[in-house]
Amino acid sequence: MPKQDPCYQIKQTLKLVPAGHVVGYGQLADYAGLPGRARLVGRCLRQAGEPDLPWHRVVRANGQIAFAPGSNAAEEQRARLTAEGVVVMHYRVAMSRFAWQPRLDELLGVLRY
DNA sequence: AGGTTGACGGTTG
DNA sequence: GCAACCGCCAACC
Numbered sequence: 001m002p003k004q005d006p007c008y009q010i011k012q013t014l015k016l017v018p019a020g021h022v023v024g025y026g027q028l029a030d031y032a033g034l035p036g037r038a039r040l041v042g043r044c045l046r047q048a049g050e051p052d053l054p055w056h057r058v059v060r061a062n063g064q065i066a067f068a069p070g071s072n073a074a075e076e077q078r079a080r081l082t083a084e085g086v087v088v089m090h091y092r093v094a095m096s097r098f099a100w101q102p103r104l105d106e107l108l109g110v111l112r113y
Numbered sequence: 114a115g116g117t118t119g120a121c122g123g124t125t126g
Numbered sequence: 127g128c129a130a131c132c133g134c135c136a137a138c139c
Binding site: 029039040041042043055066073 | 119
């Protein structure tokens with residue numbers, strides 16, 4: 001995949017998020033060099049399907065799981081996060097405690113300057 | 114070609 | 127908290 005592809009950048013950046021942490025859609029878009037493109041993140045993840053892509057670590061800006069509560073997808077995400085030690089209450093994560101922030105050198109590696 | 118739809122987010126009241 | 131807007135824009139009617 002070409003590095004120009006926005007989805008590629010997003011996925012590469014997402015792979016930097018370690019287990020036990022989460023990142024917001026808009027947050028991830030910003031880190032990937034695509035400010036204001038939160039919806040693009042969701043669209044890319046929807047078609048992705050890469051096994052090693054930690055899609056479950058992406059939540060809404062307020063910490064909520066984006067899928068409808070009770071849906072299979074929501075339960076799957078909740079289970080994965082819980083398994084990593086992320087506390088999820090009412091389909092919601094405390095961003096103040098689990099939000100991830102990239103190191104500068106990590107971003108430079110992905111953004112290729 | 115034009116309208117609708119999202120795994121969203123920020124602002125305002 | 128909640129709801130109503132607005133910005134976003136590629137994919138899909």
